Amino acid sequence: MDFIEPKRQHPLGVLILSVQFLWKLGQQAWPMLIGLSFSIGDNFWQNAVIASIASLALTGAYALLYYWRFKYSVEERVLIVEKGILHRERLQVPFERIQTIQLFQGPIQQLFGLTGLRVDTAGSSGSEIKLVAISRAAGEALQDILRNHTSDSNEHGEEHGAIENDDDLAAPTETAGQERSQLVSLSISQLFKVGLSQNHLRNAFASLALISYLIGNQPDALTSWLDGMPAFMATLIGAAMLLLILPGMVLFLMSGVAVSVATAFLRYYDLRSSIGADGLHAEMGLLRRNTFQMPYARIHLTIWRSNWIRRKLGFETLEIRQAQAESGGQGGVRVSLPALEPCHRAVLENVLYPDITDNPVMEVLPVRRLRWLLMVFSALPAGLFWLVFNPLIAAVVSGAWLTFAFWTTAKRYASFRMTVYTDTIVLEKGWFWRQRILLRLAQIQGVEWERHVFLERRSIGHIVFHTAAGARRFTYVLKRQGEMLRDFALNQHHARNSRA
């Protein structure tokens, strides 16, 4: 299949586009539409029907025009898209600028065997290209064309730094053969475990926010309902609210768990991932199915996260970050895969960072000052108890808090560790929520040694590694170690980037 002739998308794209535009219109203009329906005449339902038909017709017409004027083609290693109804636009994306190729299938695409295709670049924000509906065969063919040219871009020296990495990484994977090795696939029960080990409190707050948002948008209805009530009812409702606190909290937590499980199913349903010579491949999702394809050289940060519960289940979450847009600050393209087991980590790290099986060049721990700072900050809330309680209770409660703070601080302080290998830096921190960040020295964009004047006196500072996916820092390091580390990092960086 070739894409030389400029082509339109699949005709069903009109349907998908109309749904998308309708959704956007609904999100932005629904209060206005409801307001209009109320204010013109007195027949609310009639107005509402007219308004919805009008917006349907409008978005439908717009989608049709948009579809008609949207054409894509591939020409000489450049992906070209022409679009725009009144204001014509011609977007050209050279293959070597492509960071990720992502296939996605929403409910409509899944129903009709279509696929959407999204191409991200690390350029200025908004430089992505999105096709909403092409046939699945065309999507896969296009992905193959883009991917093959993207991953063998060594000889076309485009992105500095990444070039050599292609060489380095090709060696171990080629010998492993062209077949892909499986990374992680989730069964339904594992999916439940992922859902149950999410942060329920955060999700509960999210659902609470949603409910209060819904109530907050009908304040008139609520106040008029309250106004219409006799005065003694208000007292009764107040008393009932008090009785509802305990069941309310149970409900609150249960809704958190429900949201956790539901989002886990929506995002990670039937997750399948694998690694091969051409990079990391992952697909997941229930209603909207996403397929990612990432060449190794485009991975700028690898982050492993886990909380205590996940670790008990033997799970870790992998987050992969690619270069972010210069002005964006959005963190760039990121993919997270839940429920990776230790064996998966070994496989992936062996491919991405082969040098970390060797002995580390140096290990860096933070100085004791960090421990005192952590201690001071976690002890501060103890002061609050003295304001709220009477002295006896306050003494007991703050004593308990201080013991807890002292214990956790020791654990937290012990968890900071930076391990330096010949080509890789591993940053680890966290005790309950643990984090492990890996970055490749050949890919760093800059190194910074940072400290304020009081730290300078004690010869302490922070080391910051600037990467294309954002800065990562390791704080409170001895100056001697920090400067040695910086010189080493730069030396290794130059050594890896000098063969061109």
Place this chain on the structure above:
Amino acid sequence: MEAPSNPEVDLSSVPPLGALDFTAVSEDYRTLRIIQWSVVQLILALSILAPVFISTLFNNVELSVDFGDRYWRIPLLVQGVVGGFWLVEEWLGFPRRGYVVRERDITYRSGWFSRSTTTIPYSQVQHIELTQGLIARWFGLKHLKLFTAGGSGNLRIAGIEEADAQVLRSILDSRTGKG
């Protein structure tokens, strides 16, 4: 299985950065910074004291908000403290501004209270920008900005004399391979 070449690294042979001499930026840039500081302080002070001026100059003007007689004491005190700290930072921090150009990377050092030393390898520089503001033009100074992928490592070296800036730029252009 062919392992990537991976010789052992002798840490003592790694060229140290701390031993190098930093090239200072132009002395005129200190004057420029002090002018900037004075202008900002003047504007702030005037805006704090504006109601006093208005009520003394135009007796018939009724201010809609009653500020009271000595309302300006606290804001002016705050401005004095913050502005004073800023001045100290400018004055003591200026001699610390400096850069080192090496074979493969450039390092910039700055700041008195909050000190930072940033190094960027030429291989990671995406593009270079030379800018010049209005006051900087009077002094014949230019600011050099280096852009890296992701933007977190961007580096701005301010207050280089025009001739030096051109030399620096041509060095960087040849090293980064953007002729």
